[in-house]
Amino acid sequence: MYHVIAAAPAGVAFPDLFVRPADFKGQMSWLAQHGYHAVTLHRVYDYWRDGSPLPSHPIVVSFDDGYLGQHTHALPVLRKLGWPGVLNLKVNALKSRYTLPPWRVRQMLAAGWELDAHTITHPDLTHVDDAQLWREVHGSRTALQHEFHVPVDFFCYPSGRYDDHVVAAVRRAGYLGATTTNYGLARPRDIYTLSRIRINGSDGVAVFARKLEGLGR
Numbered sequence: 001m002y003h004v005i006a007a008a009p010a011g012v013a014f015p016d017l018f019v020r021p022a023d024f025k026g027q028m029s030w031l032a033q034h035g036y037h038a039v040t041l042h043r044v045y046d047y048w049r050d051g052s053p054l055p056s057h058p059i060v061v062s063f064d065d066g067y068l069g070q071h072t073h074a075l076p077v078l079r080k081l082g083w084p085g086v087l088n089l090k091v092n093a094l095k096s097r098y099t100l101p102p103w104r105v106r107q108m109l110a111a112g113w114e115l116d117a118h119t120i121t122h123p124d125l126t127h128v129d130d131a132q133l134w135r136e137v138h139g140s141r142t143a144l145q146h147e148f149h150v151p152v153d154f155f156c157y158p159s160g161r162y163d164d165h166v167v168a169a170v171r172r173a174g175y176l177g178a179t180t181t182n183y184g185l186a187r188p189r190d191i192y193t194l195s196r197i198r199i200n201g202s203d204g205v206a207v208f209a210r211k212l213e214g215l216g217r
């Protein structure tokens, strides 16, 4: 799980959300050298559902919210490896040229990325009324489908916040699964509350490697 791919500006509130482009490149090289292959979440889902084949050591590289560096820095690194990313896009991030305007998202899709929903305004979904919950969960899916003509089959909870009521809305909206900020390996029994491995700006390649090796493979 990545957020901003850029150097953290001095004094920024959450510097660990920023991963330096050189660190990202080093982390992806580490994966390639250690036999990993990035795949979309949909391919993992297909494997879990009916055993559709996956490459050895499959890993999903996901990017939350929709930040400019995910296009300018992450896309070229992954493209060189022939790997897709998974973009968990907040719909409102399409509105600014400083985040991810539609033309940038289209280039990512053209490179094989998967587009998944991450609401419209990024609220804590456990604290909104039912009308807003549905607008954020279902409305974000239809907005992205309408704009990009791709399935948008997975959902990512803003700030990892969910409860049974939120999960029920995600299922009702037709998503096949959803990702959280719970730390660990994704497992099929948690298809609507999949864990991920958070990568922090302070990790560099060494801690990144330790996190992956610590989970076993």
Ligand SMILES: [Zn+2]
Pocket: 064, 065, 118, 122, 157, 158, 159
């Ligand atoms: Zn987010």
